[in-house]
Amino acid sequence: xxxxxxxxxxxxxxxxxxxxxxxxxxxxxxxxxxxxxxxxxxxxxxxxxxxxxxxxxxxxxxxxxxxxxxxxxxxxxxxxxxxxxxxxxxxxxxxxxxxxxxxxxxxxxxxxxxxxxxxxxxxxxxxxxxxxxxxxxxxxxxxxxxxxxxxxxxxxxxxxxxxxxxxxxxxxxxxxxxxxxxxxxxxxxxxxxxxxxxxxxxxxxxxxxxxxxxxxxxxxxxxxxxxxxxxxxxxxxxxxxxxxxxxxxxxxxxxxxxxxxxxxxxxxxxxxxxxxxxxx
Amino acid sequence: xxxxxxxxxxxxxxxxxxxxxxxxxxxxxxxxxxxxxxxxxxxxxxxxxxxxxxxxxxxxxxxxxxxxxxxxxxxxxxxxxxxxxxxxxxxxxxxxxxxxxxxxxxxxxxxxxxxxxxxxxxxxxxxxxxxxxxxxxxxxxxxxxxxxxxxxxxxxxxxxxxxxxxxxxxxxxxxxxxxxxxxxxxxxxxxxxxxxxxxxxxxxxxxxxxxxxxxxxxxxxxxxxxxxxxxxxxxxxxxxxxxxxxxxxxxxxxxxxxxxxxxxxxxxxxxxxxxxxxxxxxxxxxxxxxxxxxxxxxxxxxxxxxxxxxxxxxxxxxxxxxxxxxxxxxxxxxxxxxxxx
Numbered sequence: 001x002x003x004x005x006x007x008x009x010x011x012x013x014x015x016x017x018x019x020x021x022x023x024x025x026x027x028x029x030x031x032x033x034x035x036x037x038x039x040x041x042x043x044x045x046x047x048x049x050x051x052x053x054x055x056x057x058x059x060x061x062x063x064x065x066x067x068x069x070x071x072x073x074x075x076x077x078x079x080x081x082x083x084x085x086x087x088x089x090x091x092x093x094x095x096x097x098x099x100x101x102x103x104x105x106x107x108x109x110x111x112x113x114x115x116x117x118x119x120x121x122x123x124x125x126x127x128x129x130x131x132x133x134x135x136x137x138x139x140x141x142x143x144x145x146x147x148x149x150x151x152x153x154x155x156x157x158x159x160x161x162x163x164x165x166x167x168x169x170x171x172x173x174x175x176x177x178x179x180x181x182x183x184x185x186x187x188x189x190x191x192x193x194x195x196x197x198x199x200x201x202x203x204x205x206x207x208x209x210x211x212x213x214x215x216x217x218x219x220x221x222x223x224x225x226x227x228x229x230x231x232x233x234x235x236x237x238x239x240x241x242x243x244x245x246x247x248x249x250x251x252x253x254x255x256x257x258x259x260x261x262x263x264x265x266x267x268x269x270x271x272x273x274x275x276x277x278x279x280x
Numbered sequence: 281x282x283x284x285x286x287x288x289x290x291x292x293x294x295x296x297x298x299x300x301x302x303x304x305x306x307x308x309x310x311x312x313x314x315x316x317x318x319x320x321x322x323x324x325x326x327x328x329x330x331x332x333x334x335x336x337x338x339x340x341x342x343x344x345x346x347x348x349x350x351x352x353x354x355x356x357x358x359x360x361x362x363x364x365x366x367x368x369x370x371x372x373x374x375x376x377x378x379x380x381x382x383x384x385x386x387x388x389x390x391x392x393x394x395x396x397x398x399x400x401x402x403x404x405x406x407x408x409x410x411x412x413x414x415x416x417x418x419x420x421x422x423x424x425x426x427x428x429x430x431x432x433x434x435x436x437x438x439x440x441x442x443x444x445x446x447x448x449x450x451x452x453x454x455x456x457x458x459x460x461x462x463x464x465x466x467x468x469x470x471x472x473x474x475x476x477x478x479x480x481x482x483x484x485x486x487x488x489x490x491x492x493x494x495x496x497x498x499x500x501x502x503x504x505x506x507x508x509x510x511x512x513x514x515x516x517x518x519x520x521x522x523x524x525x526x527x528x529x530x531x532x533x534x535x536x537x538x539x540x541x542x543x544x545x546x547x548x549x550x551x552x553x554x555x556x557x558x559x560x561x562x563x564x565x566x567x568x569x570x571x572x573x574x575x576x577x578x579x580x581x582x583x584x585x586x587x588x589x590x591x592x593x594x595x596x597x598x599x600x601x602x603x604x605x606x607x608x609x610x611x612x613x614x615x616x617x618x619x620x621x
Contacts, residue, residue, distance in 0.1 A: 069461070072458070167466075167477065170469070196592075202591070202595075203476070203594055203595040205588045205592070206344050207340050207344050207588070207593075208593030210311070210340050210344065211340065224462055239339075240336040240339050
């Protein structure tokens with residue numbers, strides 16, 4: 001555990017790629033191509049320094065959303081915003097090297113593996129943008145609210161969860177960021193046994209889901225694919241599942257369930273609320 | 281005189297293969313349910329009796345496994361028959377059901393539906409219809425383009441027209457996806473094969489089109505044998521080549537479009553199955569077409585069994601399974617056909 005923590009911290013530090021002019025002052029023209037980083041930047045009060053965010057950064061609403069893409073980034077289009085810091089979550093299309101060639105500072109914050117990693121990224125954003133204190137406050141606040149929610153939720157052993165990523169039953173195991181949240185509640189994740197290829201995101205068979213009889217179903221495909229408690233209940237055979245019978249189905253905004261920023265607290269609360277419906 | 285006996289046995293053997301495949305499909309799954317219970321539960325549902333199974337087990341057999349098996353038969357049979365029919369009318373051993381752009385058209389139709397119909401709207405149920413329409417539009421466009429050249433080798437220009445239309449539709453699909461990045465996941469999971477989420481509803485949707493396609497194709501089986509000698513020779517023998525080609529292509533397309541609409545794109549079935557049958561019993565379409573339906577159905581059911589058991593309790597996309605076994609097989613077919621050369 002400790003060495004994993006250490007590894008996360010070391011990784012986070014080495015990912016701060018500095019190029020060109022030394023970061024003498026806090027950046028004033030930040031471009032964020034990572035929806036998670038966008039949320040964090042605004043949460044720690046660096047929002048006014050952000051000049052552009054990518055097309056997927058839909059939260060908060062006042063973020064300066066542009067047509068820039070984090071999936072197919074175009075270095076020239078990014079440079080047109082004259083940024084002094086670009087935050088990315090991946091290096092697709094060699095965007096990091098491309099920006100370095102233009103002497104633009106790049107911060108790479110890939111998907112966090114657990115809450116510790118997520119907190120480290122928020123603190124790092126704080127340090128880089130000159131909002132260290134606010135970032136520490138955001139992290140402390142998140143920790144406190146998550147702890148409160150967990151304390152309020154009755155611990156129940158032997159409960160199981162099915163996390164749905166797509167309507168064709170792709171799921172996420174306990175090894176993923178979202179999976180670790182379920183572990184906080186002591187929930188057993190039905191995807192774990194199905195991860196025979198160690199992809200962490202196995203596709204489950206409907207038969208297996210029915211036989212596993214999950215106590216809670218969390219839908220992360222409500223926005224993308226129109227899934228809801230009623231569409232799930234209408235699937236052939238699914239009315240036999242405990243979660244469907246007890247209406248312990250929770251729809252979490254797809255973006256909340258796929259990001260590792262401050263709104264992870266909302267996710268924790270949604271799971272907690274769903275657990276109240278189990279075995280009414 | 282081995283061939284006539286073999287030919288007389290071919291259809292009964294094909295049906296035996298289909299029934300064995302269906303039994304395996306109904307009995308094997310990630311959840312173990314006893315053989316007797318499965319068969320009694322199926323019997324009870326068919327004859328309106330009380331099922332010996334309860335709750336989840338009964339639902340697994342009757343609402344998950346059985347519709348999947350039946351859909352596999354319909355889709356596999358339709359794709360194999362459509363493939364054989366295309367190979368016949370185009371005299372091209374590489375022709376498959378997606379030759380004239382049906383796959384690209386279905387992809388564009390599905391993408392447009394996902395991108396422009398809000399995910400919560402009830403109209404989302406029209407997604408299969410959009411795919412069906414896209415496939416039909418693509419093939420009609422390819423057919424119109426291909427036959428407008430008026431060239432003698434109409435089949436070659438049809439194939440080229442199909443390639444052109446497919447490229448154009450794929451480009452449009454990619455463009456729409458780039459504009460709506462959030463649709464990618466749904467479109468791909470949709471295209472990669474939908475047997476995993478199939479129920480009786482899909483069976484009901486696809487059955488009328490599949491039956492229509494089978495009947496028309498089988499009624500034309502003798503004409504396809506005549507077409508095999510060449511367009512001009514067939515015309516000299518009194519066959520209306522244009523009309524036969526139009527009807528068979530239309531029937532194969534309707535079947536393919538309906539199959540794509542309920543099950544996504546499933547590769548290679550339309551090539552492997554007809555070619556295997558040709559190698560085993562010869563190339564006469566009189567036998568090839570009905571056998572393609574029967575054997576294609578059984579093949580897809582078996583492929584689906586592998587899809588849900590290899591990484592059980594996870595799933596593999598069925599298109600991966602058919603292509604994994606189809607590609608090596610296809611290499612063999614290629615070598616043999618060169619020998620016939």
